Amino acid sequence: MAEQGVRWGILATGGIAAAFAADLVDLPDAEIVAVASRRRESAEAFGERFGARRAYGDWASLAADPEVDVVYVATPHVAHRAAAGLCLEAGRNVLCEKPFTLNLREAEELVALAREHDRFLMEAMWMYCNPLVRRLKALVDDGAIGEVRTVHADFGIAGPFPAQHRLRDPALGGGALLDLGVYPVSFAQLLLGEPDGVAASAVLSPEGVDLQTGAVLSWESGALAAVHCSIVGGTPVTASVTGTRGRIDVPSGFFHPDRFVLHRDGREAEEFAADPADGPRTSLRHEAREVMRALRAGEKESPLVPLEGTLAVQRTLDAVRERIGVRYPPEAVTVTA
Numbered sequence: 001m002a003e004q005g006v007r008w009g010i011l012a013t014g015g016i017a018a019a020f021a022a023d024l025v026d027l028p029d030a031e032i033v034a035v036a037s038r039r040r041e042s043a044e045a046f047g048e049r050f051g052a053r054r055a056y057g058d059w060a061s062l063a064a065d066p067e068v069d070v071v072y073v074a075t076p077h078v079a080h081r082a083a084a085g086l087c088l089e090a091g092r093n094v095l096c097e098k099p100f101t102l103n104l105r106e107a108e109e110l111v112a113l114a115r116e117h118d119r120f121l122m123e124a125m126w127m128y129c130n131p132l133v134r135r136l137k138a139l140v141d142d143g144a145i146g147e148v149r150t151v152h153a154d155f156g157i158a159g160p161f162p163a164q165h166r167l168r169d170p171a172l173g174g175g176a177l178l179d180l181g182v183y184p185v186s187f188a189q190l191l192l193g194e195p196d197g198v199a200a201s202a203v204l205s206p207e208g209v210d211l212q213t214g215a216v217l218s219w220e221s222g223a224l225a226a227v228h229c230s231i232v233g234g235t236p237v238t239a240s241v242t243g244t245r246g247r248i249d250v251p252s253g254f255f256h257p258d259r260f261v262l263h264r265d266g267r268e269a270e271e272f273a274a275d276p277a278d279g280p281r282t283s284l285r286h287e288a289r290e291v292m293r294a295l296r297a298g299e300k301e302s303p304l305v306p307l308e309g310t311l312a313v314q315r316t317l318d319a320v321r322e323r324i325g326v327r328y329p330p331e332a333v334t335v336t337a
């Protein structure tokens with residue numbers, strides 16, 4: 001790896017790729033050296049916009065580029081397995097957008113490839129790298145609210161989305177769960193680990209994807225999590241964590257909060273606010289910095305977004321889909337949970 005910084009390749013040129021690239025440009029130790037798209041014109045326009053040296057009209061050329069230290073995979077999630085797998089097999093390190101894959105089988109295949117080729121791999125669960133979310137987790141882990149009993153989290157957007165939209169297209173892994181529900185599930189599991197039980201219900205579209213889904217996750221400790229996602233109604237996008245001695249409320253945008261409030265029994269409420277120096281709440285720089293830190297340290301995965309945690313979330317998502325009866329045409333085998 002180059003001493004002067006970390007050299008990035010960007011695979012795909014959509015909105016999330018542009019947001020990530022814009023934050024990379026602001027990091028002095030990051031450089032975008034190459035971009036790839038299935039349309040060379042898109043890659044060239046994106047590369048010109050963000051100062052990439054090379055633009056490729058296919059994924060394989062980016063994966064084979066020896067000057068790329070790590071590839072950010074920003075394709076639609078239906079293509080994550082193929083795109084990230086191609087890069088890992090070519091010897092590239094990978095940061096792959098969430099949801100990590102369509103299902104657990106694909107996720108396990110990517111983890112196996114990373115270990116086989118001794119490469120770094122991380123899901124781009126930027127919530128886990130957010131400084132304020134990390135502060136919240138530290139307070140919970142330190143016992144600030146006692147033993148966690150309940151987690152609530154929701155993420156819904158209003159729509160409406162036409163039948164041809166990607167969020168309603170089964171062939172693209174559409175529906176609320178994988179696009180939005182991954183956040184409430186990941187939030188609950190950040191604090192409680194993998195659940196021992198999963199119950200779920202959903203309203204499905206005529207195409208067979210979930211328009212909204214509610215799930216109750218349970219742990220042998222007695223803890224419960226109620227999570228909800230929707231593409232038919234805008235929800236508050238809030239979260240709360242209740243323990244035996246208090247509660248933490250995240251009043252808005254729980255996966256990229258600007259503040260949260262700690263309520264401890266017998267004490268005045270305490271507000272924790274984001275540090276303005278950390279940048280806007282929508283910044284993706286924290287996950288980029290974590291990837292670069294890990295690469296410089298020679299680590300093959302991040303302690304903030306460990307691969308076993310990613311697999312555990314994928315198991316839960318599979319279990320929810322099993323309960324609500326959602327299947328995607330791209331899946332080669334039946335999802336079981």
